[in-house]
Amino acid sequence: MVREYFGSAYEPVEAFHDMLVAHGEERGLIGPRELDRLWTRHLLNSAAVVPFLPPSGMIVDLGSGAGLPGIVVAAMLPEAQVVLVEPMERRCIWLAEVIAKLGLTNVEVRRGRAEEFHGAFEADAVTARAVAALDKLGRWAFPLLRRDGVLVALKGRSASEEIAAATKVLRRYGATDAEVLAAGTLPGVATTTVVRATRTR
Numbered sequence: 001m002v003r004e005y006f007g008s009a010y011e012p013v014e015a016f017h018d019m020l021v022a023h024g025e026e027r028g029l030i031g032p033r034e035l036d037r038l039w040t041r042h043l044l045n046s047a048a049v050v051p052f053l054p055p056s057g058m059i060v061d062l063g064s065g066a067g068l069p070g071i072v073v074a075a076m077l078p079e080a081q082v083v084l085v086e087p088m089e090r091r092c093i094w095l096a097e098v099i100a101k102l103g104l105t106n107v108e109v110r111r112g113r114a115e116e117f118h119g120a121f122e123a124d125a126v127t128a129r130a131v132a133a134l135d136k137l138g139r140w141a142f143p144l145l146r147r148d149g150v151l152v153a154l155k156g157r158s159a160s161e162e163i164a165a166a167t168k169v170l171r172r173y174g175a176t177d178a179e180v181l182a183a184g185t186l187p188g189v190a191t192t193t194v195v196r197a198t199r200t201r
């Protein structure tokens with residue numbers, strides 16, 4: 001089932017899975033309890049953002065950490081140019097190793113905090129998973145987007161409250177279409193929650 005779901009991206013995603021199993025815990029990227037549920041909780045959870053993204057253009061993944069969702073997105077959208085923004089050096093080293101091992105040619109790592117790249121990108125989409133509450137995330141992410149670019153954030157159950165608390169920043173960037181969407185992958189795998197908002201100014 002998982003193989004069919006990922007299709008031609010299965011091979012690189014499986015290689016990423018294997019790298020996380022082999023080194024994720026020792027390198028402080030993933031908790032020991034997560035290793036058995038990497039596919040459902042992390043890789044499929046990351047894949048759930050893909051239907052909300054443009055198939056090509058620039059996608060910035062903020063705070064990639066171990067590479068979630070950015071590496072999965074890059075594997076599934078080979079026509080897109082994916083930029084992984086991550087401030088921690090050791091995580092950037094890991095991300096570069098993953099990219100080389102998987103042979104992905106459409107993804108690069110940029111070390112730094114989101115704010116340091118304001119004005120440097122005109123991305124078509126920004127993704128983020130477990131990085132910051134929407135209020136702060138909006139302040140970090142909207143300046144990286146072109147007009148009509150979308151922020152696609154993987155969120156937990158608090159998504160609606162986060163939208164309510166982020167009214168000011170959503171208004172500032174004309175992102176008043178912010179909505180909570182249920183994102184499913186495979187039957188039997190829990191759906192996840194995505195907040196999507198378009199920068200219109």
Ligand SMILES: C[S@@+](CC[C@H](N)C(=O)[O-])C[C@H]1O[C@@H](n2cnc3c(N)ncnc32)[C@H](O)[C@@H]1O
Pocket residue numbers: 062063064065066067068069085086087088091112113114115128129130131140
């Ligand atoms: C909880 S981890 C989540 C990592 C990954 N997205 C995931 O879902 O497993 C948060 C990540 O955001 C990064 N981060 C923190 N502040 C940041 C900022 N201002 N800009 C970009 N990334 C940031 C951290 O270094 C860390 O790797």
